[in-house]
Amino acid sequence: MRIAMIGTGYVGLVSGTCFSEFGHDVICVDKDHSKIDALRQGEIPIFEPGLKTLVRKNVDAGRLTFGTDLGAAVRSADAVFIGVGTPSRRGDGQADLTFVFEAAREIAAAIEGYTVVVTKSTVPVGTGRQVQDLIASLCDRDMFDVVSNPEFLREGAAIEDFMRPDRVVVGTSSEKARQVMEAIYRPLSLIQTPILFTSLESSELTKYAGNAFLATKITFINEIANLCEKVGADVHDVARGIGLDGRIGPKFLHPGPGFGGSCFPKDTRALLETSRMVETPLRIVDAVIDINENRKLEMAEKVIAACGGDVDGKKIAVLGLTFKPNTDDMRESPSLDILPKLQAHGARIHAYDPEGMKEAALLLTDINFCDNAYQTLDNADALVIITEWNEFRALDLDRVKQSMKTPVMVDLRNVYEPDLMVERGFSYTCIGRPVR
The missing domain is CATH 3.40.50.720 (NAD(P)-binding Rossmann-like Domain)
Known part of the structure; x- marks a missing residue:
């Protein structure tokens, strides 16, 4: 053809x-x-x-x-x-x-x-x-x-x-x-x-409905992660427990700083607008959009809390800027909300992303972009993982600790195990998992 x-x-x-x-x-x-x-x-x-x-x-x-x-x-x-x-x-x-x-x-x-x-x-x-x-x-x-x-x-x-x-x-x-x-x-x-x-209409709606459902799964597990933090449960165990149910499935049950990218935010908003035009409310989709927007800002508050409630004048090392790994796409990335809020509270940001820094430089201001992960860490007051690129999954923790001014890690993708991080001497904050 x-x-x-x-x-x-x-x-x-x-x-x-x-x-x-x-x-x-x-x-x-x-x-x-x-x-x-x-x-x-x-x-x-x-x-x-x-x-x-x-x-x-x-x-x-x-x-x-x-x-x-x-x-x-x-x-x-x-x-x-x-x-x-x-x-x-x-x-x-x-x-x-x-x-x-x-x-x-x-x-x-x-x-x-x-x-x-x-x-x-x-x-x-x-x-x-x-x-x-x-x-x-x-x-x-x-x-x-x-x-x-x-x-x-x-x-x-x-x-x-x-x-x-x-x-x-x-x-x-x-x-x-x-x-x-x-x-x-x-x-x-x-x-x-x-x-x-x-039909044409069913095909068009299938695309939007599919993305809205996946966005809902992400938002649901993020809210469950918040509950886990309050009651002492482990969101990974909960996600596995419900994901083994064939009616639910394990995909898109990974807690994090909120969804971004070129599809989910845009498509959920467009679907909601379509529902309003035909006067058929989609209250679940409306809530998903609102919760996701707030979650990104809540992640900045989590970083501030991990730093003792104050980041004014502190150097924050950031690993990952794109909305997900294996792309240079910065559209609707959580970093675009998290980092400006930290800066508004006086933080100095040093960041590294394997592919996204060129795009990030067009969207973020006053960021010190680094050549590699370890360069961000020199005398840093805290390390924040926003995107779970593979190269961030096996950092030399001794080198990380020695490079930092204070060994504070805020892991917004749950890359590391809480018990291990505590044993290695880190003040460790993650999403929906107990840190003893």
Whole structure:
């Protein structure tokens, strides 16, 4: 199949590259000429494990190309995927569909033969119908079908998620479009991946409902962690205990400083706004958003408490700035709330992140960025772990202790065992676990 992917951001670049790995001929299109030039030179604009190698492999094989001419890409394609950004709109939290509709207009102007237009971007319920009506106003209705095909990619594991997904969801009422999508995803059918065909609306809502449910699980275990701290229970034991129930499952039951990233915050807000527009309250989602925002600030209070109630003039060493490991994505990261609050209380921040410091420098001010984890620790009054990168899981604790002014560690990801840290002479604070 010949595929045009509109947009070379996270969704577009990963999806287009993986489609080419399936054996399809793919062109990824973007209006940013400098980005396309860089991609042609093998420079990848995002950090995603395995992506650079996969791009190079398929470019060399002639299956993956990059361009700026959307019209030419559409005219030669069997399917055109819209993979542009849908950021939260200021004021109401709804997804901003400006780029989606702009792409749809340009696609409509270029269609010459039957084409399947696929919304890969995360869009609110009803967007597919709007895209269909927009294209139909500019193009013969028999020349196209609009399909919803949401992505379910975890940053840091996107290649594996695309190549071996839990499921593929496709929203269409057209048998002709269904056949095209079946051909595109045939490599996954061969490994018995469930492919669910639904209506446009059901497909669009599935994406939002899935992310809202996962965000709810995270928020639930964070609140249980707070309760554990009050009653002397261990949240890890509780999470394992409930996770062994097949109806609940163990995933997304890891306590921490709150969820962030490009999906959960944006998608929960957009889903809530959709519910308000149709006057159907989603009180659970509303509570999840509120609790998560407050939790990030509560983590700053936890650090201040661990430092004796005062961080004024104190040096705080911070390990991890991105919202999760194995990505350079700083969007909605807990660090963006935690660190400014510590600074407002007079703290001096020295931080290190393996991949996120370039992005962090655009979003945080007055941060001393360091070359490695140990450089942050020199004469530090406290160490705070915000992101659980693998290289932070086995720090030389003797070196850590010797480097610091006071051996205070605030572990917001529960990387270390409380008993071990106490034995090694640390004043240790974690999430939802008793420290004796």
